[in-house]
Amino acid sequence: MTGKVLCIILNWRTAEMTLSAVAAAERAMEGIDGAINVVDNDSQDGSFEKLESALAGRPRVRVLQSGRNGGFGAGNNVGIRAGLPDGARPDFVYILNSDAFPAPDAISALLAHLQAHPGTGFAGSQIHGTDGEPHITAFRFPGIASEFEGAVKLGLVSRLLSRFIVALPLPSVTTPVDWLAGASVMMRQSMLEGIGLFDETFFLYFEETDLMLRGRRAGWATDYVVESRVAHIGSASTGMKKWQRIPGYWFDSRWHYFAKNHGRVYAVAATLAHLAGLGLNRLRMVLQRRRAGNAPHYFRDLVKHSLGSPLGPER
DSSP: OOSOEEEEEEESSOHHHHHHHHHHHHHHTTTSOEEEEEEEOSOOSSHHHHHHHHHTTOTTEEEEEOSSOOOHHHHHHHHHHHOOTTSOOOSEEEEEOTTEEEOTTHHHHHHHHHHHOTTEEEEEEEEEOTTSOBOOOEEOOOOHHHHHHHHHOOHHHHHHTGGGOSBOOOOSSOEEESEEOTTEEEEEHHHHHHHOSOOTTOSSSSHHHHHHHHHHHTTOEEEEEEEEEEEEOOSTTTOGGGOSSOOHHHHHHHHHHHHHHHOHHHHHHHHHHHHHHHHHHHHHHHHTTOOOOSOTTHHHHHHHHHHHTTTSOOO
16 A cells, blocks of 8 residues: 555553554554554663564564653654654554554555545544454543533433533444544644644643644544454553542643633633532432442542642643
């Protein structure tokens, strides 16, 4: 297939899993002109040395050291800026999580889609678990209404605000969406040269939402491509599934997304809508004598973070 593809796989303390992702990517890159940059995000656990040793002599694979753990966007930017090993400019950049494993035709399906749709800047895969269960990875951009709906968790409200719900129903055909989870996404290089790379203010979460919003505002579409299938374990590096409390960087990223893209007044309004939804949900749980489903201290942590954010420096 025509078009050079630069694949970026970011590692943070998951060397063995990353090697499996690299092997799957190599198989899926067969017949495609390009290379794979594996970026160790300053793991400091021997990952870099292990990856270097295991991948030595693989002509299409380079192992790079980021030098600092600046998060998902910053680490991927290291791989993108490094470019192809021969110095050539790639036509497309493909971001693959270290815990994601593309089917043999997954990368070529994304490439073919972008080549056939010149107005599309991002093409993302259909993501499923290792058990084959589909993951929800196609979304609408978040806003004030979605912040309230997602927090109140009430069927009547969800029906009234259905067109604002962030998580889209699982698409059965290839379709345009607002944004996609970044586990397996191919991006047009010419678009990135116009809108810039990942905003490194985001440590983790909301960075792909921000990037795809910038693409949308510049006139580029984002498409969910069902023909491209990728197995994904999920949260292998972040440990999200085991969180006992939402980390501060999630609140930072959320605030930065709204303040940067819609202004501080909008960010305050979105936060108030979220808090109102949480309050109503908590009241309903008390009246029904049920336990709230939010992470421990979530309401308090959001209030505490929000009190400093509107007047403090943009995060």
